[in-house]
Amino acid sequence: MAVNVPRISTPAHSGLISSSHEIKENFSRSSVVEEENAQPDSLSPKRSLWRAPFILILGVALTAIIIVSAVVGGGLGASLAHCKSDLSHARSVNPAFTNGTPTTGGPPLATTTGGLFINYAPQPTNTVETLYDNCTLLTKSPYITQFDDKFSVYCGIDINAGRNAVEKDHSGNVLSLADIVPIVAYTPEACMQACSSFNKMALRWGRDEVCRSITFNYEMALTVNVNGANCWLKNGTIPAPAQAEGCDSCLSAFLD
Numbered sequence: 001m002a003v004n005v006p007r008i009s010t011p012a013h014s015g016l017i018s019s020s021h022e023i024k025e026n027f028s029r030s031s032v033v034e035e036e037n038a039q040p041d042s043l044s045p046k047r048s049l050w051r052a053p054f055i056l057i058l059g060v061a062l063t064a065i066i067i068v069s070a071v072v073g074g075g076l077g078a079s080l081a082h083c084k085s086d087l088s089h090a091r092s093v094n095p096a097f098t099n100g101t102p103t104t105g106g107p108p109l110a111t112t113t114g115g116l117f118i119n120y121a122p123q124p125t126n127t128v129e130t131l132y133d134n135c136t137l138l139t140k141s142p143y144i145t146q147f148d149d150k151f152s153v154y155c156g157i158d159i160n161a162g163r164n165a166v167e168k169d170h171s172g173n174v175l176s177l178a179d180i181v182p183i184v185a186y187t188p189e190a191c192m193q194a195c196s197s198f199n200k201m202a203l204r205w206g207r208d209e210v211c212r213s214i215t216f217n218y219e220m221a222l223t224v225n226v227n228g229a230n231c232w233l234k235n236g237t238i239p240a241p242a243q244a245e246g247c248d249s250c251l252s253a254f255l256d
Helices: 011-093 188-204 220-227
Strands: 150-158 164-168 174-176 179-183 213-217 231-234 245-255
Touching (some): 188 231
Antiparallel strands (some): 150 245, 164 174, 213 245
């Protein structure tokens, strides 16, 4: 005999399960939202700790840059002032410095307490177009060399070799005027001193030849390139300066 068992409906239980499931989902969602909202707060202390030393390092670096710039600027200013002082001193002790430009060499690196240049290097001859022309000053009085030889200076003339000199040789014959020593000189004074030194050495070693005049050319680069010299020591003189050949860039001097 079959027993009819009544079917029990559990709508309330289903509703309970559904509600419980919804509660769990809502709780899970709220937890995720809370975690997401809480994440920036949990990272903010780390970011603060990272930013603090970065700002400190940046501040130190900027301070160092300012200090170094000030030191370099001060040092450069002092160096420029020292260079100007050296150039003024060089002009006062060396008349070859004119119009702010050294005419016989580069600026000296240093001087002694007495004003003497240290490690001075003249400019190469092929870089010097013209030398300082002080001929007018030299004509005012005889130039006296280290060995007390006196020279009378004349501007704008060249004592050409090959003509008859005033002097005679040891045999009494008329001396043929000749260039006995060609050299490079940066000043006419150095050229006259070379003539005087030649006579000093000739006398010491018993040589008969004598330097009696010189011709100096201010156009260094051109003259040295063509002739290998711009100062010529000569073995004689001519009767008068007016008999010499004209030369705008030349100076000649006769040993008195």
